[in-house]
Amino acid sequence: MIVTVTPNAALDVTYTVDSLKPGETHRVRSVRQRAGGKGVNVARVLHTLGVDVRAIATIGGRTGHAFSDDLAAAGIPAKLVPIAGETRRTTTVLGDTTTLLNEPGPEVTEAEWATLGRTVHGQAPDVLVCSGSLPPGCPQEGYASLLSGLSILDTSGDALLAGLKAKPTVVKPNLDELREVTGLADAESAATELRKAGAVTVVVSLGKDGMLAVSPSGTWHATPSTVLTGNPTGAGDAAVAAIALGLLRRDSWPCILRDAVALSAAAVRGALAGDVDLPYFRRERDLVSVHPS
Amino acid sequence: MIVTVTPNAALDVTYTVDSLKPGETHRVRSVRQRAGGKGVNVARVLHTLGVDVRAIATIGGRTGHAFSDDLAAAGIPAKLVPIAGETRRTTTVLGDTTTLLNEPGPEVTEAEWATLGRTVHGQAPDVLVCSGSLPPGCPQEGYASLLSGLSILDTSGDALLAGLKAKPTVVKPNLDELREVTGLADAESAATELRKAGAVTVVVSLGKDGMLAVSPSGTWHATPSTVLTGNPTGAGDAAVAAIALGLLRRDSWPCILRDAVALSAAAVRGALAGDVDLPYFRRERDLVSVHPS
Structure with a gap:
């Protein structure tokens, strides 16, 4: 089983407006909301692909x-760790x-963090994905x-540097x-x-x-067949989903990279983060170019 | 008692960012949220002024x-009409x-609207304010x-035109x-x-x-002593609060207009919609110029 961890989970809200103009008042045409945060997006993509996955996240308050x-409505198996703060x-x-507006998120106490750790280890994941x-x-x-065994760390800055000490299998900045x-x-x-x-291994998007x-076995560069325009939010998470699945299957790096590029492109065609255009993915994975670098 | 009605109430969320740049990702520095919608802002200002006021609004869902x-935390007396939809x-x-991003708001059914009407009439307001x-x-x-007796209608477009049939005491476009x-x-x-x-009477901001x-007794133009920069959201609602209080007290129009301009300026100095800088209001009301037009 692949387990994704999202310690700073979020409710992702998507507003559609005609055009965002700073200083003006906008009528929001449509409001969509769903469970998000990078690890949750990874779990959503894997669930869409029919992969056995579990999302672990902290949640609190009405949000x-x-x-x-x-x-629950999406049918994504999850273990949610309650926290005192309100989910961002x-x-x-x-x-x-x-345009993205990201709230900073609530404080997670030491005791809550310890519970999160026990929850992660209790799942005994085949591949562990830590995101965000x-x-x-x-x-x-x-x-x-948190990191042990086959693992992917997808974060940035100090959180990335501190995480390297646990020797993650893959980081994806x-x-x-x-x-x-x-x-x-x-x-x-x-x-x-x-x-x-x-x-x-380092995978750079x-x-x-x-x-x-x-x-350790070499360096490869993979490029998509076409440059797509769309919603890039979640494209990186789709790539992480492909890498997690590749690690689980013990695929070769050229093969993992091909799928990661194709699934990432399929996410750009999805309406919301965590959505992927599966038929596009299936076509595109045959069209991606992979070269030793 | 002054009663304010907000049929399309909202939870007002204020995000602080360094600078809003379309197409970019923003870290939100602070998140503040409070009950809002124009009638609720009017009630908040009147409550701050120590006036006996009641806010009537529709509410639904977690929001x-x-x-x-x-x-409740702000101590503003309210009668809230539950609706099936979720508050925007x-x-x-x-x-x-x-920059404002306004969600459209949930549908209010005919039965819910009828309950709102009964709630308004049940309060037997001295001055009724219908906003938004x-x-x-x-x-x-x-x-x-909804409109009867001494009343202020502060809305726009078709809602304003349809409301004129009830001969509101004041409209404030x-x-x-x-x-x-x-x-x-x-x-x-x-x-x-x-x-x-x-x-x-028509008051134009x-x-x-x-x-x-x-x-009916004449036309006046009032101007503030200084042009302020600040958050203009809620300035119109503060003006409506001053007009409602003036109607309640049977003040003269030059006097009402003076207070409306001063309270509106005091709202620009407030951090959030519904906040007013009371000391500024007290100074500014002596400095506003009022001229017959």
Whole structure:
């Protein structure tokens, strides 16, 4: 079973407006909301693919109830750890641009963090995915206390650096996140730095230029067949879902990278984060180019 | 007692960001939320002034509970009419600009509207304030079925036009709203049209240029002493609060207009809609200029 962990879960709200104009009043045309946070998006994509997955997240308050109702309605198996604080909301404003407003999230106490850890280890995951920012209040070692076995860490900044100590199987920064933690402009050199710091394999998402994997068995670059326009929120999470499935199946890196690029593109075609266009994924995975780098 | 009615109430959420940039991801620095909607803001201002007021609003769902909790915490007396739909949210994004994102709101059924009407009439208000947009699903005659006695109607478009049939004591459009319903550019001519259509007195809010009142006893123009920068959300509601109090006290129009302009300016200095800077109001009401027009 794949287990995803989202310690700073969110209720994702999507507003549709004609065009977002700072300083003006907007009539919101449609409001959609669903359980979100990066790990939950990963679980949603894996559930859509028919994979045995469990989402672990912290929830609290009225927004936490809405979060839990939505997961149940979607049929995504979950273990939710109650916290005293109220679950945050993230708002995506879709118009002629995609604009995100992310609330910081509630504090998670040491005792709540310990419960989260016990919940994760209690699931005995085949592949563990730890995603997103760390909530305020959680211990300094952060994700390192959760990671073990086959694992993917998808976070940024200090949470990424602290997590490397647990030697995650894969980390998946995007280019900005990679440059931020290494100070290096070149993706391959920066990825090599992260490997030296503890990551076994580094997968870098390069936006429209696809993905780069730097692994113990080699380096590959995969590019999509077409550059898509759409809602990029959740594209990285779809890539993580493909990587988790690839680790579970013991696939080769060129094969994992191909699926990650195709599933990421299929997520750009989805209306909301966590949605993927499955027929597109099935076509695109045959069309992605993968080259040793 | 002054009674305010807000049929399309909202939980007002205020996000603080560094600067709102369409197409980008924003970390929200602070999240504040409170019961809102124009009539609730009017009630909040009157409650701050120590006036006997009651807020009537429709509420539903989890957001409705948060709304009701906030009114109780603020000590604002209220009669809340439960509806099946979920209370909407309006989001104000404060940065270098003030940007509003208003959800459309839930449908209010005919039976729910009838309960709202009975609740309003059951309060036997001395002054009745009907504020804001009408929710989807409510009867065509809209506010006209609620208005009686001394009354203020603060709405726009079709809801304003339909409400005029009940001959409200005061309507308070802003210049854009007035032009929209009359098709006339000149404020005084347009206000006279609204009086012919049923309004006894028309008060037009002119933003930084103050306010114009066209009444059976004359026409006056009032201007603030200084143009303030701040959060303009709720300035119109503060003006309505001053007008309601003036009607209750049987004040003269020059006196009502003076207080309306000063209280409106005091609201621009308030952090959130419904907040007023009382010391500023007390100073400013002596400094407002009022001229017969």
